[in-house]
Amino acid sequence: MASYAADSELGKDTVYSDQYDASLLCPIPRSKARGLAGVQEQHARSALPFIGVDLWTAFEISWLNTDGLPQIAIGEFVFPCTSHAIVESKSFKLYLNSFIQTQYGSMHEVTEILAADLSAVTNSRVDVVLYDIGEYNGFKPISEPEGLCVDKQRLAVDTYQPEPSFLAANSKSVVTETLFSHLLKTNCPVTDQPDWASVYVSYTGPAIDRAGLLKYIVSFRQHQDFHEQCVEKIFTDILERCGPTELSVYARYMRRGGLDINPYRSTVHSIPPNYRQVRQ
DSSP, X not given: OOGGGTTSSTTSOOOOOOSOOGGGOOEEEHHHHHHHHTOXXXXXXXXXXXXXXXXXXXXXXXXXXXXXXXXXXXXXXXXXXXXXXXXXXXXXXXXXXXXXXXXXXXXXXHHHHHHHHHHHHHTSOOXXXXXXXXXXXXHSOBOOOSSEEOOSOOOOXXXXXXXXXXXXXXXXXXXXXXXXXXXXXXXXXXXXXEEEEEEEEEEEEEEEOHXXXXXXXXXXXXXXXXXXXXXXXXXXXXXXXXXXXXXXXXXXXXXXXXXXXXXXXXXXXXXXXXXXXXTO
16 A cells, blocks of 8 residues: 555545535645655645646536435536645545535535535645536537557567656657557556556657557556556656657546546646547
């Protein structure tokens, strides 16, 4: 178990509450996780080599209206990468479940409570949007970016822990492109449950060797860490090994327990492109 996750609710017996309880939220300081992952935060947050957010989607949000009738919504939560802490995912699920038998006058009221609680526990502004089920696909359609999938290559692979030496670039050829793979798989650092994702690498700079990039992505297959730290490692390794002038790394993880987590790190944009992957 990673030391920064030892105090979380992961891997422990659970007592479920169906009455609102903000104390269920468990923060994990980003600085601890980044230190172990080799992504040093330093003293100033501006020292980070990236900007970006963690975009969470919750598909199991429900509460009661003032007549006792259940209401449902899909929620989108935007956590800045400069926040003091992330929220441990199991505690987030328990917190959302605590709304189930609590009455509220409107969806707006629920949105305001969610934003206030999450901002307080992470010590940063967290933006929250709740979508009516019927309108969600109109705002967040399934799509793919323009780019090249690197998965259909013939190459031998025998390394399943992150190996940055696989990354290389051709300094004689400068390009602007998006490369992506649906083969990213990592493991929870506490429960060892598999986490599946598609990862998108958009950059300007020396052309990244596509076979090496695929081998590098696949090398995370037995790696244990939270989604956010995996993406930050991918970002910093590509930045160091390939020397792009602009770089964005975006992972769209599959949902578990009604939540998906989608970290985005970039040198140029703070908010990721507006698409969700077909497996989501």
